[in-house]
């Protein structure tokens with residue numbers, strides 16, 4: 001089944017065509033990467049999927065349901081969560097509080113019972129705390145649950161950000177450059193972490209990433225964007241051998257590395 005299906009997506013900002021007729025699908029349980037040079041339109045794709053932007057044209061479907069132009073919070077409730085290029089944690093709060101807060105999004109109780117702390121609301125709150133602890137245990141952050149988020153090493157902050165996204169119980173997880181700023185060891189740990197959470201939480205993962213080692217190691221399939229247009233799609237092997245990709249992207253990044 002397609003968890004995510006984009007058909008003929010067009011996103012224009014004034015005269016800028018950020019996405020130009022994109023067709024893309026992500027199947028259940030897959031890890032799919034979206035790559036391309038800076039400004040290719042990758043983050044805009046995420047913003048269209050998560051409801052930040054309504055596409056100028058085209059349709060976004062999540063598990064067969066049309067979610068085009070739906071509000072961000074409604075899309076989150078449907079089961080799509082994301083992380084951002086720049087870490088967006090509640091820095092002054094503890095690790096535990098960081099995963100507890102998003103769970104309120106899933107709260108079944110109404111405003112009245114929450115404010116007046118009825119028995120049901122209290123029980124629900126207890127349940128959320130237990131689930132938050134369970135989540136931290138699963139992602140290996142239980143030992144640091146009382147630490148301030150900002151005091152964690154960089155790699156762990158990234159893990160926490162992903163854990164926080166998982167707290168909304170998504171089926172589809174969007175990761176926007178999760179390895180940005182990581183050293184090779186942290187990148188390797190992240191690769192294993194993403195695979196582990198995909199299996200543990202039965203997730204489908206759609207990620208934007210510039211670290212080619214990570215992309216090639218982890219992706220079932222890869223889409224390549226350039227100037228808003230899809231220039232290639234396929235397995236890691238196919239993408240590595242694709243002339244247009246080498247020219248538009250891999251060639252560029254090698255040059256950039258040599259500078």
Ligand SMILES: Nc1ncnc2c1ncn2[C@@H]1O[C@H](COP(=O)(O)OP(=O)(O)OP(=O)(O)O)[C@@H](O)[C@H]1O
Nearest residue numbers: 013016017018036037038039040041042043044045
């Ligand atoms: N809100 C906006 N208003 C106007 N132009 C925008 C807006 N958002 C994105 N763009 C433009 O759309 C194009 C695609 O940008 P986008 O951020 O999606 O690229 P990207 O592939 O994610 O780049 P990077 O790898 O640098 O993050 C760029 O030309 C950008 O300037």
